[in-house]
Every structure is written in C-alpha cells, then in structure tokens.
C-alpha cells in the first residue's frame with residue numbers, strides 16, 4: 001500500500017507505461033468498479049523509493065493482497081520466493097493464460113507464488129475475464145508491454 005502521495009506527473013507516467021492495466025493481473029482499469037493505485041513494488045517501509053523503477057500500476061485487489069509483501073510461498077515447492085517484479089521481469093516469461101482465458105497460470109516459482117499470494121484467479125476476476133473475452137478485450141492488445 002502506498003504511504004507517500006505520488007506526484008501527478010509520475011502517476012500519469014506509471015499509468016501510461018502500464019497501458020491502463022494492472023501490471024500484475026493485467027485487468028484493465030477501464031472496466032473496474034474500484035480505482036487502481038500506484039504500488040510501491042518494494043514497500044516504502046522496507047526502503048522502497050517513490051521513483052518510476054519501483055512503481056507499478058495495480059488494481060485494488062492485487063494491491064490489497066500484496067500489501068507490504070515482497071516474497072511469498074511457491075505452492076509447488078513450498079519455499080519462499082520473491083514476488084513478480086514488473087520492472088525487472090517480463091510478464092509473458094512468467095505467466096500464461098489458461099485455454100479459456102479465465103485463469104492466469106504461473107510458469108515459474110516467482111509467478112506461482114505471485115498467482116497464489118495476489119489471488120489472481122479469484123472468482124470476480126474469472127467472471128470479468130469471461131466478459132472481457134466475449135467483448136473481444138482479451139487477450140490484451142499486442143502493444144501492451146509485457
């Protein structure tokens with residue numbers, strides 16, 4: 001959760017870089033009932049700075065589930081690993097969509113832990129993805145940086 005107010009110009013740059021989508025679960029802000037926020041990837045309380053390379057655009061759900069965590073348990077191996085870092089890692093190298101586009105699959109220890117900790121496949125998001133798919137909004141546009 002953010003503790004420092006993000007300067008407006010920096011917030012706009014973060015939103016633009018993310019193409020208006022959560023950088024964790026890829027949900028678009030445009031169809032969200034709750035406002036998105038700028039997440040400190042490394043939380044301020046453990047030394048994370050309010051600078052572009054430590055910020056990610058995040059939906060309310062991912063930000064809330066992430067909280068101040070930087071690590072989580074890989075459910076396949078049972079060990080603690082870092083959470084996905086959208087500034088240092090490519091989404092497409094860690095995650096994949098299920099064949100029906102309703103679930104996000106973790107391909108690596110980092111992404112398995114992130115899928116579980118941030119509850120990427122919670123029921124409301126599976127419902128949203130089903131609707132987005134029907135509306136032709138999933139998969140995300142090819143120009144979204146991954």
Ligand SMILES: [Zn+2]
Pocket residue numbers: 022023024025026027058059060061062063
């Ligand atoms: Zn999200």
